[in-house]
Amino acid sequence: MTGFSFRLVRASLAALFFALIPAVASAQQAGHAVPGQIGFQPSVTPIMDSIVAFHDHLLMWIITAIVLLVLVLLIVVIVRFNQRTNPTPSKVTHNTLIEIVWTVVPVLILFVIAIPSFGVLADQQTIPDGERTYLGSQIFGGDVAVPEPSLTIKATGYQWYWGYEYMDEGVDFVSIMLNEEQREANKPDQPRLLAVDNELVVPVNTTVRVLVTAADVLHAFAVPSFGIKVDAVTSRNNETWFHARETGIYYGQCSELCGKDHAFMPIAVRVVEQDQFDAWLAAAEEGSLADANTALMASIQ
Numbered sequence: 168m169t170g171f172s173f174r175l176v177r178a179s180l181a182a183l184f185f186a187l188i189p190a191v192a193s194a195q196q197a198g199h200a201v202p203g204q205i206g207f208q209p210s211v212t213p214i215m216d217s218i219v220a221f222h223d224h225l226l227m228w229i230i231t232a233i234v235l236l237v238l239v240l241l242i243v244v245i246v247r248f249n250q251r252t253n254p255t256p257s258k259v260t261h262n263t264l265i266e267i268v269w270t271v272v273p274v275l276i277l278f279v280i281a282i283p284s285f286g287v288l289a290d291q292q293t294i295p296d297g298e299r300t301y302l303g304s305q306i307f308g309g310d311v312a313v314p315e316p317s318l319t320i321k322a323t324g325y326q327w328y329w330g331y332e333y334m335d336e337g338v339d340f341v342s343i344m345l346n347e348e349q350r351e352a353n354k355p356d357q358p359r360l361l362a363v364d365n366e367l368v369v370p371v372n373t374t375v376r377v378l379v380t381a382a383d384v385l386h387a388f389a390v391p392s393f394g395i396k397v398d399a400v401t402s403r404n405n406e407t408w409f410h411a412r413e414t415g416i417y418y419g420q421c422s423e424l425c426g427k428d429h430a431f432m433p434i435a436v437r438v439v440e441q442d443q444f445d446a447w448l449a450a451a452e453e454g455s456l457a458d459a460n461t462a463l464m465a466s467i468q
């Protein structure tokens with residue numbers, strides 16, 4: 168290896184190492200991804216709790232064990248079966264016991280993964296009725312009670328922005344990404360490509376049912392901190408739900424390759440206190456969404 172390429176490799180490894188350190192420290196910001204992040208965005212709903220628990224307490228162990236097993240096998244093969252230490256190769260072409268083991272063991276692993284996985288999927292697909300309990304962070308132990316929805320919002324995917332409709336309140340508006348000049352002028356503390364003009368406003372500690380559809384092509388409604396992702400299909404109503412326990416602003420994006428501006432239709436959900444939501448909704452119902460948003464921002468700061 169030449170001195171130059173060695174320095175290059177060493178510099179790359181050092182860069183990788185130092186890139187990982189702040190990621191661990193800064194990965195705790197809720198609502199959007201941060202540079203160098205590894206792992207999920209922090210959870211604020213029971214569904215995301217169960218996804219995180221499933222990932223951290225089962226999948227990571229299985230993945231780590233498989234990686235270590237394969238590493239050990241590779242090392243054994245390299246050490247024991249290279250040409251120097253093993254000059255006369257064996258003529259064995261198959262071994263029935265090993266073939267059974269490497270068929271049955273993966274099936275058992277998939278079975279172990281499937282059981283909690285189906286539980287999490289069922290929770291995502293079942294709108295709370297106030298009686299069913301959900302897995303939450305206690306996925307391998309207890310349950311979480313979730314009240315039935317008290318707010319229903321329809322999210323419609325358009326080329327290329329989102330429309331929101333508060334079904335029982337008669338408030339509807341569209342939500343369009345801010346370009347760089349608009350963002351710097353109006354919402355400088357919000358992330359680039361995620362800030363929108365009109366955020367979806369919902370109350371904290373409330374179960375929200377989201378009806379998801381599309382008006383033109385396929386889109387998908389996804390908010391990582393809520394653990395939701397559902398297809399938006401023309402002439403069809405899909406359903407999802409969330410119950411956010413912390414106020415703040417949570418971002419998502421369209422998650423279906425829908426066309427040229429697919430990457431520019433962010434979802435911004437602002438979770439506020441109930442009284443702030445009531446005031447915002449009352450102002451929005453009177454007809455001026457801009458005034459409602461201005462008053463809401465004043466009450467938050």
Ligand SMILES: [Cu+2]
Pocket residue numbers: 324327385386387421422423424425426429432
């Ligand atoms: Cu889309």
